[in-house]
Amino acid sequence: MTFYVEGCSRMKFFIVLMLLSNLHFVFGDCPDCDGQSSFYNAIGCAVLCRRKSCPTNYNCRNVLEKYKAEKKCYFDGKYYDVNTTLPEKYPTRDGSGMCNYQCNYSPDPEGYFLTEVDCESNPNVPTTEQCNKMLQIQAIFVLQFNTAITYTPDVCKLGIIIAFNMPPTNCGGRKCCKFLDRSYKRGTVFRVFNNLCYCLCPPVMICR
Ligand SMILES: *[C@@H]1O[C@H](CO)[C@@H](O)[C@H](O)[C@H]1NC(C)=O
Numbered sequence: 001m002t003f004y005v006e007g008c009s010r011m012k013f014f015i016v017l018m019l020l021s022n023l024h025f026v027f028g029d030c031p032d033c034d035g036q037s038s039f040y041n042a043i044g045c046a047v048l049c050r051r052k053s054c055p056t057n058y059n060c061r062n063v064l065e066k067y068k069a070e071k072k073c074y075f076d077g078k079y080y081d082v083n084t085t086l087p088e089k090y091p092t093r094d095g096s097g098m099c100n101y102q103c104n105y106s107p108d109p110e111g112y113f114l115t116e117v118d119c120e121s122n123p124n125v126p127t128t129e130q131c132n133k134m135l136q137i138q139a140i141f142v143l144q145f146n147t148a149i150t151y152t153p154d155v156c157k158l159g160i161i162i163a164f165n166m167p168p169t170n171c172g173g174r175k176c177c178k179f180l181d182r183s184y185k186r187g188t189v190f191r192v193f194n195n196l197c198y199c200l201c202p203p204v205m206i207c208r
Helices: 012-019 021-025 037-043 061-068 128-145
Strands: 046-051 054-059 073-075 078-080 097-107 110-121 148-151 158-161 177-179 182-184 189-192 195-198
Touching: 037 054, 037 128, 061 128, 073 097, 073 110, 073 128, 110 128, 128 158
Parallel strands: none
Antiparallel strands: 046 054, 073 078, 097 110, 148 158, 177 182, 189 195
């Protein structure tokens, strides 16, 4: 745990609250990260810092390292060779269908990605577990290319946002939001197409 909390201001002060993590609810909402914690938890990122009992940013490097460790697709603890398909179907990014996911190598942008094949519409609302798997599948792209996302907790839907002409970098270090080749400090907001994109809970910017 100390590894992740290193360098977080006011950390010692609130260590007692962290240990009593059940008190989370007593202390109320966590406005910075409430909209994104379920996304980070689903894809396996760790809390990097907290203020009072609330996460303020996450560390996704361990997740990214798993993706990059082999020249294969990573999913849920296993690696899949190019052209092989995951053993089960999972939701589409908009939650409306169910698909097989096949591992493909992409030269540009370079990487190994699971892509939808043989999708069918799904009359049922996907389960939370199925949605979390979908988030894991999609997060490979989000974390490798530092895209922003659209995401609402408890809604089985993930948007991937890429932008042009973004404001200049205004942040350095590990506690920044990453958006493509830029870094932004918490509180940064700017418009991308019809969305406002916010750095609320780094490292992923969220657009609404
Ligand atoms: C994957 O499938 C494509 C198209 O059938 C083929 O060209 C390619 O060699 C295959 N790659 C691997 C690693 O099996």
